[in-house]
Amino acid sequence: MQLELRHLQAVCRIAEAGSLGRAARRLGVSQPSLSAQLRRIERVTGGELFVRTRKGMEPTVLGQFVLARARRVLSEMDALGSEARAIAADTPLRLGCILLVLLDDLLEQTDKSMSGQEITVDLEHSVTALTRMLGAGRYDAIVYGEVNDHEVPLPEGAMARTLVLKEPFAIRMSAQHPLAGRERIDLADLAGEAWMTLVEDDDGGPEALHDACARAGFAPSLRYRIADRKMHYNLIAAGRAIALSQPTAPKAEGTVVRPIAGDPITGRIRLAWHRSSVSAGQAELLYEAAARAYLANVANNAFHREWWDAHPELHPVTGAAPTGPASG
Template sequence: MQLELRHLQAVCRIAEAGSLGAAARRLGVSQPALSAQLRRIERVTGGELFVRGRGGVQPTALGQFVLAKARRVLSEMEALGAEARAHAAGTPLRLGCILLVLLDGLLAETDRSMSGQEITVDLEDSVTALARMLGAGRYDAIVYGEVNDHEVPLPEGAVARTLIPKEPFCIRLSAGHPLAGLECIGLADLAGESWMTLVEDDDGGPEALVAACAKAGFVPSLRYRITDRKMHYDLIAAGRAVSLSQPTAPAVAGTVMRPLAGAPVTGRIRLAWNRSAVSAGQAELLYRAAARAYVAGVGNHAFHKDWWDAHPEVHPLVD
């Protein structure tokens, strides 16, 4: 028997999972089948690759050597596939996104910085679905958000890079609201309001809002969940709802944006890509395009521009 890529992948999955059972589940095979495969691999390599114990498996010295070589080979193969795909004529880069404020600017930036590379863009309401479709090969890269401490699990083979590590969510309310004249609003002062819930319900946002309101002493009335931007803004302008918002959201007639005291809800924006489909160069171009798109909206509201200038540690790398 000669070693093949699937054998190297199996060895890496066993090491990452820490047990044959967990590795078998990740690989979609039975544990006996994986054990038999490992024995065949060990016959080729000339010795045991893992020491089995009550706490799982640990690589032997030989196993460490094989793992280092396997990871290098698999990384090179992934890079080969991504770079070949990048050079293939007529192969579009498939980008999946949730409805982030920077999306409009991102499309313009990718057209400018990745000219000659066709990019298709689809919107999803679910971050979980977005990550799942990245793993299934439906998307080559995704741009998504996470709220507070929530982390979106990514599929194997995906690499993530944080674009914006922290942004304080603010509140959008009617320009005629009694609190509209304040420079900063306490969350407890919004206890009696009807809330526009966040469009994504699996990025940690709803839980973060409910938890923050609980600390402020009330349970929010989550009345509306509307994806249409115009209807969303019209309801707020009419005084029928308030909504959490990214601080880079544009100004809208009839509404105002105000920071929340203590920044009880924060978000971050991340870019993830499939290593076998997106080259390192393409990933860098995507990152910089998204960074420029975000920074372009920083000045939409003076309060966020002040916060941004005071927190250089959250600034992305831009040209």
């Protein structure tokens, strides 16, 4: 047997995960299969690469040597792919997104910062679909959200960077709603309302809404699941439903956006890209374009402008290094 890239990736995943079980889940294989593969790799390299300790699987001296070489080879292969795509001017960069407010300005910002680079943008209603297509090579980069403590698992070979560390979700309701005049809405006062079901159901949002409402003493009545923004707003303006909303959401006739007391539901916005198709320079340009797109909407609602200005530690940081290889 000769060592292949997949063998080097397996060794790196075992080292990063610290256990065969976690590494197998990240690689999408069974633990017995990965264990057998490791034994074959060790026969080629001439000795044990890992030993089991109280802390988990730790590399031996030989393992440390193989790991260093494996990481160097994989890094070079990633660079080969991304740099080749960067040189090929007629190859578009494929960006996938969920429905975030910043999407409205993202194309304009990428056109400014990445002039000469053709970019295609597709909208998905599933974070799972986004990450799956990133792993399959359908997208080169994705922009997505995570709610409360939920962490979206990313495919092998992905890098990720947090764009917005935290934003408190708000409530959109009819301007004629009895609570519309309040500065902040107590979640418990919405117990009898019909709610819009969140379009994305795999970013932690539905669980966060149910948990927050349960703490407030009720279960939300989920009546509508509508992706069309105009229809969504029209139903709310008519008093038929209320909905969770990003605090940067634009004004819509007949509706108001109000913060929730105590900020029980918060979100993060992240950018992820595949190392083999997006260079470090392209990733930096994408990040800065997305940051500008977000900042362009911060003042859409006065309460969020005030909250945002009071939390400079949460603002996008340009020029920083990415978080490193994503764990699946």
